[in-house]
Amino acid sequence: MQSAVDTFQGDGPDREFQNYLGRGEFRLQQCQACNEFIFYPRVLCPHCGGFDLQWRLVSGDGVVYSTTVVRRREEKGGPYNVAIIELAEGPRMMSRVEGIAADKVAIGSAVKARIATESDPQGERHIVLFDLAEAGSSGVTNAGGGAG
Amino acid sequence: MANSLRGSAAIVGVGHAGMGEAAGGRNALDILGDSAQVALAEAGLTIRDVDGLFTGSSFHFMPTLSTAEYLGIQPSYFDGSMIGGASFVNYLSSAALALEAGLCNVALICYGSNQRTSVGGLATMSEQQPYEVPYAPRYPISSYALATARHMYEYGTTREQLAEVAVAARRWAQLNPDAFEQADTSVEEVLASRMISDPLTVRDCCLVTDGGGAIVMVRAERVDDFEKPPIYLLGGSSATRHRQITSMPDLTETAAVESGQRAYEIAGVGPKDVDVLGLYDAFTINPILFLEDLGFCAKGEGGAFVAEGRIAPGGELPVNTNGGGLSCCHPGMYGIFPVIEVVRQLRGEAGERQVNGADIGLAHGNGGVLSAQVTAILGTAATL
Numbered sequence: 001m002q003s004a005v006d007t008f009q010g011d012g013p014d015r016e017f018q019n020y021l022g023r024g025e026f027r028l029q030q031c032q033a034c035n036e037f038i039f040y041p042r043v044l045c046p047h048c049g050g051f052d053l054q055w056r057l058v059s060g061d062g063v064v065y066s067t068t069v070v071r072r073r074e075e076k077g078g079p080y081n082v083a084i085i086e087l088a089e090g091p092r093m094m095s096r097v098e099g100i101a102a103d104k105v106a107i108g109s110a111v112k113a114r115i116a117t118e119s120d121p122q123g124e125r126h127i128v129l130f131d132l133a134e135a136g137s138s139g140v141t142n143a144g145g146g147a148g
Numbered sequence: 149m150a151n152s153l154r155g156s157a158a159i160v161g162v163g164h165a166g167m168g169e170a171a172g173g174r175n176a177l178d179i180l181g182d183s184a185q186v187a188l189a190e191a192g193l194t195i196r197d198v199d200g201l202f203t204g205s206s207f208h209f210m211p212t213l214s215t216a217e218y219l220g221i222q223p224s225y226f227d228g229s230m231i232g233g234a235s236f237v238n239y240l241s242s243a244a245l246a247l248e249a250g251l252c253n254v255a256l257i258c259y260g261s262n263q264r265t266s267v268g269g270l271a272t273m274s275e276q277q278p279y280e281v282p283y284a285p286r287y288p289i290s291s292y293a294l295a296t297a298r299h300m301y302e303y304g305t306t307r308e309q310l311a312e313v314a315v316a317a318r319r320w321a322q323l324n325p326d327a328f329e330q331a332d333t334s335v336e337e338v339l340a341s342r343m344i345s346d347p348l349t350v351r352d353c354c355l356v357t358d359g360g361g362a363i364v365m366v367r368a369e370r371v372d373d374f375e376k377p378p379i380y381l382l383g384g385s386s387a388t389r390h391r392q393i394t395s396m397p398d399l400t401e402t403a404a405v406e407s408g409q410r411a412y413e414i415a416g417v418g419p420k421d422v423d424v425l426g427l428y429d430a431f432t433i434n435p436i437l438f439l440e441d442l443g444f445c446a447k448g449e450g451g452a453f454v455a456e457g458r459i460a461p462g463g464e465l466p467v468n469t470n471g472g473g474l475s476c477c478h479p480g481m482y483g484i485f486p487v488i489e490v491v492r493q494l495r496g497e498a499g500e501r502q503v504n505g506a507d508i509g510l511a512h513g514n515g516g517v518l519s520a521q522v523t524a525i526l527g528t529a530a531t532l
Contacts, residue, residue, distance in 0.1 A: 040278075065399070066297045067297055068290050068346050069343075069345065069346040070286055070345050071345065082285045083294075092395075093394055094280045094285065095283060103346065107298065107301040
């Protein structure tokens with residue numbers, strides 16, 4: 001019998017997701033048993049329990065499922081958007097819609113993903129942001145496009 | 149076949165303390181202890197009689213151990229399952245099961261928090277969600293705001309309707325001398341108050357207070373030994389669909405659908421039989437969602453349902469008669485308080501805010517970001 005020490009090697013799901021973003025690729029795991037895409041990254045499919053997950057490039061297309069404005073005071077940087085984006089492949093993720101006033105982000109609006117890189121005390125972190133699809137974003141293949 | 153949980157255990161003592169601002173630097177366990185003293189006195193018991201302990205805390209990582217040590221007891225059964233503010237409604241079922249199995253004889257469900265006078269804000273041990281952190285939502289309000297925005301989008305729910313929930317809570321609070329907020333308010337005032345996370349203003353949010361509560365439960369066969377009229381647990385159930393808001397399958401429908409159905413089934417009653425409700429109102433959207441999901445109105449109609457004072461004093465459906473988390477108290481985890489208030493209503497001792505002839509009450513707990521839903525149905529001896 002193969003030991004667990006030998007089996008569960010290599011980067012875990014969170015690190016793999018970051019690795020792909022760092023290369024300019026927005027990939028999600030797809031279950032090879034039920035074909036559902038999943039987010040957030042994990043080691044099994046929450047839809048069917050399957051363990052065979054493959055990282056697939058996704059379109060970056062999405063729709064604003066819900067949105068709010070966090071009313072941060074002006075002296076601390078002002079209000080900002082927090083949204084839940086429903087991706088064309090199915091999963092939802094939290095993000096922020098940029099290039100539009102925070103309170104103008106509307107449920108149902110078509111959006112396009114963009115990868116951004118930010119620094120925080122733990123180091124560099126790649127994140128997925130969204131712009132209105134009409135804004136002509138070239139999509140997810142531009143590595144490190146724009147700071148968060 | 150009747151479920152063996154139905155009516156197997158009864159509440160024979162309740163108490164609360166430190167609501168609003170606790171006096172004299174009392175800490176969370178002091179407030180819990182004060183509450184336990186009141187509940188045990190009602191039951192004619194002492195702390196030495198307690199052999200089942202059910203508690204959760206935002207201040208103690210191992211709440212049952214810290215509480216047992218503080219109280220000086222060595223319980224034979226304890227449960228500190230942490231599902232946020234809903235935990236304390238969940239403990240009703242676990243206490244009833246432990247009592248029925250003979251694992252304990254006197255169950256004390258208890259809670260205390262001094263968050264207002266110590267932290268000055270929400271005390272929580274909730275971990276941050278790694279895939280939310282980069283976008284800096286305010287926890288937990290932004291999650292509730294996102295659910296509210298979706299409900300408004302799908303069903304046309306309005307900010308005025310949300311404000312009606314806050315106004316109804318305040319009007320009940322004005323009939324409860326122990327409620328923290330007593331000032332007059334109006335829909336207009338709620339609408340004009342400071343926006344925190346759209347569409348929720350500060351007045352759409354629960355209070356930040358201190359407070360504690362305690363409940364004493366025993367097996368039904370013993371109720372004649374106690375002075376207070378026994379209030380029976382007729383049914384209870386817990387449900388979850390998610391932990392973080394992005395994993396909630398439908399932002400307009402909570403797992404109260406499941407917890408409610410299962411609790412009604414055990415109790416053998418339905419929404420039409422319920423005389424008084426305590427719904428965990430961390431935000432004004434909560435009672436709207438729960439009234440829908442627990443079958444008091446159709447999905448999407450909760451906003452219209454709460455309008456025109458229907459859940460306020462004098463309305464046809466009394467909800468949160470203590471003033472709720474919005475106006476009575478919210479020490480961080482509110483779940484024990486709707487249970488205590490429903491018990492007082494069913495005993496007929498709610499004073500100015502008494503609902504006449506209340507025999508069946510529903511207490512509903514919520515935890516996390518609409519993540520845990522727990523429904524308990526309580527009844528007087530007449531409902532057995």
